Amino acid sequence: MTAATRGDGMIGEDVTQNVRTIEAVPLKLRIPNNAEIKQLKKDFDISEKVAKFLTTLHGRIEIRGEVYIPKKDFAKLNKELEKRGEKTFANPRNLAAGSVRQLDPAVSASRPLNFMAWHLDDIGQKTQEASMEILRLIGFKTVPGERGKKIEDIESYYKHLAKKREKLNFWIDGLVIRVNRHKIYKKLGVVGKTPRGIVAWKFPPEEATTKVLAVNWFVGRTGKLTPVALLQPVFVAGTTVNHATLHNAEEIKRLGVKIGDTVIVTKAGDIIPKIVGVLEKLRTGKEEFIKIPKKCPVCDSYVGKKGDNIDLYCSNKNCFSKEKERILY
Template identity: 45%
Template sequence: MNDLPKQTSPNHDIVSQMRQLITVLKQHNHAYYVLDNPTISDSEYDDIRKRLIALEEQYPQLRQPDSPTDSVGDKPLPAFMQIKHDIAMLSLGNVFSYDELIAFMRRINDRLDQSHQNPEYEMELKLDGLAVSLKYVHGKFSQALTRGDGRVGEDITLNIKTIRNLPLFLPKCTNIDLLEIRGEVLMPKAGFARLNKQAIERGEKTFANPRNAAAGSLRQLNPAIAAARPLAFFGYSVNQGLPSDITSQSGALAYLRELGFETTPVQTARSAKDIQAYYDDVARTRSDLPFEIDGMVIKVNSLALQEDLGFLSREPRWATAYKFAAESAVTRLMAVEWQVGRTGQLTPVGKLEPVSVGGVTVSNVTLHNFGEIGRLGLMVGDMVSIHRAGDVIPKVGGVMVDLRPSDAQSIELPTSCPVCESPVVLPEGEALARCTGGLFCAAQAKEALIHFVSRRAMDIDGLGKQWLISFHDMGLIKTVADIYRLPTHQQTLVTLEGLGEKSVQNMFAAIEKSKATTLPRFIFALGIRGVGESTAMNLATAFGDLPQLQQASIDKLLSVPDVGEITAHNIYDFFRAVHNIEVINALITLGVHWQPFTAQTDLPLDGQTWVVTGTLSAMGRDEAKAHLQALGAKVSGSVSAKTAVVLAGEKAGSKLDKANSLGVTVLDESAFLALLHEHQRT
């Protein structure tokens, strides 16, 4: 008998999504609560958890029995003794907006009778550290436990005792059999900076953030290590042994301060507007605090009302954390588009499922370059973490491979430019891909035009940057060849504000004059990446004329002084982009010309090798190199016994030191300018 085809349950996909999210959450629970080495931020974790909660609310009948949405943490670390909490250490729910705050307060009112409506709320800073429970017996410190899984924690008593601001004896509590205080162990910002600086000096691994540093310190089996760390304890509740005359949360914190404990500042309010105003003030000034916080904790102030309101499975009903706008979030990468920059670099831009990050809806994110895509292992369809701090452009912090869908697609580098269709090249071992159509590509046009007319290139005086951009925006100039077609637009140009008949004629005269140039100038004017004035001179010397340069192989290009592997490929690719050749041919057709180049002999510096180092005030290094080459010198990048002269500008460093040690002649800038004047180079 033939097997019947397997029927896929309509709920199969939903259960699969739930199982995938549960697996990921458990992994991050273990990293956060057990290993104290979280690999994602709290907000990213919250995003994943909220996705699971949303599915469970929509499909309650499919909720998985091992869902972590009702649990607090994870199993305690086996290296420490495990002890059950007298009272479970629960987590807090979260709100992220004013509307969610109002909804939280509405739920409180719904559970209170009419006489207790609109209760007073107490507000504290939400510290970003490790939650611990401390026990004092007759005023003497006796035990410290971590939160653990909320019901069983780890005994870290010996490490906690080393914290300098923690009172080990409470004289006012000798008559209290058991006092349990809960709070947060954290590492202040200044101490964290010092700790990482010391780690760098010792060549050790640094901590990612103060919370990791604090948690890692408390998990040391050797208390001496914890003692050496700059830790601090801040109390936030009294869970056992609170005097009966204290009836509020704010009163409990005042009691802790009276006993000698540190607490965060406390405010009280009854209205959502007042709570929001305090939240906004804290958000504005958080960077001035000596420690890290990630929001504010809001609690019903009355301890009696707290008891009436009770608890959910993992959190109290009477408290919530009002978190700051997330500086990171999790969303899906829907597609990748490629943009071409003014230098021809191709930049991939990720199109996202819109998500709020730092209070701003983000739908696009830069992926920087093709190498970054490979480093991240990114695919279209992936769930990604998006980071944004302050006004910084959002970026992808990581890929959640565990949540990758089965239909995820690899991201391919375009073979041709999305703007001009010229070939795209990515040199082996490089991360940056570029369009080769430098003279033709519209995305690179303005940069190419400005460089082409510059003084050391075609030297078209009177055709400045602003006019070039204006002419380009008007559609009069698309490529550098169109500069020589400007005289056909005379009637249009003379009507432009700021340009009269005389100015236009002067511009045309400068354009006409520039047609008679030299081969080194023309090569430099083409704007080939990595080809400066000195390299252009070397290429002209090596090949004599443009056709020979255009046909040169990579090996021949590499034989030219100062031409390395990357520059050789840039030149080779440039002259094999059809559109570039079309523009060059158009320039020649329009009258641009030069004489075949023959290097001069019997020049004053012929046979000498010079090195230029430091900063020159009268000119840049490239210009100085061009002057030296025009006088016959070879310009090298390193000093050796064969070096004839080192030209040393301001802040010359190791090259000057080496020249002095080898006894090489050193010229300062004033002597160099005198040399140029002597040979009529200035």
């Protein structure tokens, strides 16, 4: 058995030794019995070839899934750490990611890692439903899901899940809608890195309010100036947020944000901090306009726009920040 992280989609990190310590990942696949295969044929129209493969499981099989830490186990671990006077972990998502990459498998084994499968590579099965059933039969836990025939079915499942979300034993940020029939799924193809047959529908992100303390202009490798708001630290969706990008001068104008304003902050995809609004009623009159720089904050050269582009760029080809970011890139 070998295991790898997703990486860039092509090359990931070898995490075999750590994944082997996860109890929910069977070291030996379970071979379904005759009655189970018979039922599988009846329910999911699987071919003789697939049925035969399942009776031996000889050959290569690729499974994708999610390593996670159940809420209860995460709370228990932090309680134990607190008791011992040790530092507790901020959230289960990053702890799971970090635990999988540990150099010492014994450390990974000490963390309450769990695994749920959501993809079985093509072995000849015709639908996603069949994939999930096969995964269950060969010994994997699978992500919960339901089949819907109409858009309304998906809407109602989304609402049902949103209600049920807090009661689940693991964190979720939405649901994934996937075309059931593999033939249609393949026919739809891939756009960039995203297959057309699969769509994520996220829940509205958690919100918090905080103050804008300052706005700093960052110069990227292309020379583009990006305003980044320095925020009063605020806890949102499992982490403490200190900064949020304002993208460009147009975004500052659109939001109408000033230094000193109380703003509403969310995290897109529960990851990226984002200012979504300004609470103008809380203004005291001491708020300051955000100055659009005329000179580069790093090399003091003039900045300007490129044609109709709304972004500002540093005019100095040898700007230190550009060079630095280019090297970093």
